[in-house]
Amino acid sequence: MSTAGCSSACKVTGKSSWPELMGTNVAKAVSVIQNENPSVHVKVLNMSKSIPLPVDCARVIVFVDDTNKVALPPVIC
Numbered sequence: 883m884s885t886a887g888c889s890s891a892c893k894v895t896g897k898s899s900w901p902e903l904m905g906t907n908v909a910k911a912v913s914v915i916q917n918e919n920p921s922v923h924v925k926v927l928n929m930s931k932s933i934p935l936p937v938d939c940a941r942v943i944v945f946v947d948d949t950n951k952v953a954l955p956p957v958i959c
Contacts, residue, residue, distance in 0.1 A: 888959030892939035896921065900942075901955035908950045915942050915956060922958060929953050 892898070896919040903911040912924045919942075925934070926944045933943055937959055945954040 888957045891937050892958050894958055899955055899957045903952045903956055906952050908946050908952060911944055911952045933959055
């Protein structure tokens with residue numbers, strides 16, 4: 883799964899990606915994202931899932947592995 887190009891489709895005020903959350907527990911990652919950009923909502927997906935369409939410029943996709951750790955940098959998508 884790749885999130886390449888997701889946030890480039892959106893004009894976002896505030897932070898739009900969180901590469902520093904790679905490997906973090908999903909609950910902590912969601913909390914950090916919501917604190918750093920309260921105008922977005924978070925969608926958590928397992929790595930086996932696809933990015934839901936259409937692109938939602940107020941949605942952050944967080945892909946997690948089987949241990950509920952962030953597996954890809956969360957981005958607006």
